[in-house]
Amino acid sequence: MEANRNLADALSEAGLTQAELAEAVNDYLRSLGKEGTVSDRTVRHWLTGKTRWPHPRQREALETVFGCTAEELGFMPPAGRRTASSSPEEDSVHRRKFITAATGTTAAAVSLVAAARPYAVGTTDVIRLRNGLDTLTALDASRGGHEALERAALAGAAEALELQKRAASQRIRQRLFGVAANYTASAAWSAVDARQSDRAQGHLNRALYLAGMGKDPVALLRVWNSHAVLARQRQEFPQALDAGQAAQATTVTRRDPLFASLAHARTAIGHSSVGDRRGALRSLGHAEEALAKAPREEPRPSWVAFYGPAELLAITAIVRDGIGDAAGAEAASHRALAAIPQQFRRNRALATLQLALAQLHQRDVDQACATAEQVFVLMHGSALPGRMRSYLGDFYRDLTTIAPDSRAAREWKDRHRSEWSQAR
Incomplete structure (x- = not known):
């Protein structure tokens, strides 16, 4: 029995857990008026290769969530059987439809699913909005902070908050609050980079509230990280140190050494800004130790892609100076x-x-x-x-x-x- 690496890679790229994928498939099935019976165990069978060819509706749901065919996801029909698609030409049209509808995201037909399910917002909606965050991150990396990016981020946050009113479950509601927190943090970072400190402060305060509502420790760390940068920018050096230490205290730093390293690095800058040489070097040491333990292939949100050995060296230069x-x-x-x-x-x-x-x-x-x-x-x-x-x-x-x-x-x-x- 051979593991399905294609599906595992798609799952990692989309940032989904096995439970979230099961929920997304069930959301799609329910939107068609079918019973959603996919469980974590079902997904494990797909991943391990125990189930090589899911039921037709499940394949359709998987293709919708990931925006590609079942075969491209590593599934294999029994010998002598064709795929559910009528022809290779229809497969091609199907894929093109997904790709153009998604504008480059992994959840290609999510908007169609949402339209078919107007009163129950589910996991597929969360995926669609998360993919929009990746687009904003890429724009920030290429152009830096600017008003158009800030407005787009705030629009994404507003959509997430509107959708949470129709969430299918409390779990979905919390995720949408977390997505809204990340969009708002993106707007805040754009304002920080554009040197619009008052607007940035307002966005960060709002993002902090939303991250709390979503019980999202990664979003919370992101907000405190930006708080530290903004405080230093405003020459509020004790507050910059406090924000770095608040980032260290988030629960995600205990789960993922990369986030712990980022928090320690930001704290090191805070210590150097207040003239604490010993504290700065100690925090830098903690950052280096944590980063050395961080698994490189761990799925993480795109906003933290900037951080790694190179960025830690850049931060080291700031601290040393x-x-x-x-x-x-x-x-x-x-x-x-x-x-x-x-x-x-x-x-x-x-x-x-x-x-x-x-x-x-x-x-x-x-x-x-x-x-x-x-x-x-x-x-x-x-x-x-x-x-x-x-x-x-x-x-x-x-x-x-x-x-x-x-x-x-x-x-x-x-x-x-x-x-x-x-x-x-």
Whole structure:
């Protein structure tokens, strides 16, 4: 008996548990007026290969949830039997219909299921909204925070909250509150990155409430993580430390070392901001230890994809510079830039700017200015997010303080003014 790896991979990609898949299939069956009898045990039989060819309606439900054929999900019809689809041509049309309806999500026909079940919102609706979060995360990674992204995130939160009024169960209601919390946290992060701190604070307060209503520890950690970034941005350093420690206290940090590592890293920045060198280095050590224990293949929400060894190195550079170890900050920045994936363009630009600051703080003015210019090269073609513009302002201020009359400083200031006027 051979395990069904295709189905297991699809389950992981969709971020579903076995129980959630069973519930999604049952939701679909009920929308057709059929009895939903799929259980965790049924899903286990599919995954282990004990059941190689589910019943026709179950196959239809699985194809709807995942947006592909039963064969593509690893199921095999008995020898000599055709699939439930009438022809290969109809299979192709069916798949195209799923793909175009879903705009790239894994739950291809979810909207059709919701329409067929207007008074009972279920797991398929949750999946559809979760997939929308992935789209926003990709947009944030490529463009940074901006008002259109913020509005889209708030619209997603509003839809989740409207749907929870018609939830088929209390469990679905809680999940929708958690989805709304994540959409609101996405809006908050966009405002943080755009340097719109008042709006960001309002969104984070709302997201904190929604995460509590949804009993969603991952969303809760996400909110406290953003709280820590916002507080540091506003130079409210004790609050930044408190937010990092609140992130550490969420239950998900006990289940997943990667989230624990992120919380410790954020706390390390908080300690460095208040001048606690020992606390900063201790928290960095905890972050490194936790990250080394984190399983890489664990299914996680897309918003945390930015965090890993490269991002921890970038955070290490911030912490080292904050405690006066500019040489250590420069070394960590170089290692971070060697490891940050190319698609995280904004993160690479921020790490480059941190490298320039570390070089400047060692009085290597010519090299620091040359490094800082690379930020404009990396972000060419895109408006600079407010947060990045603010950090460039920090570099400009320190440069003016350390070497106001050097030739490199004068040339960089001219370049800075020119790029600044074009980057809005």
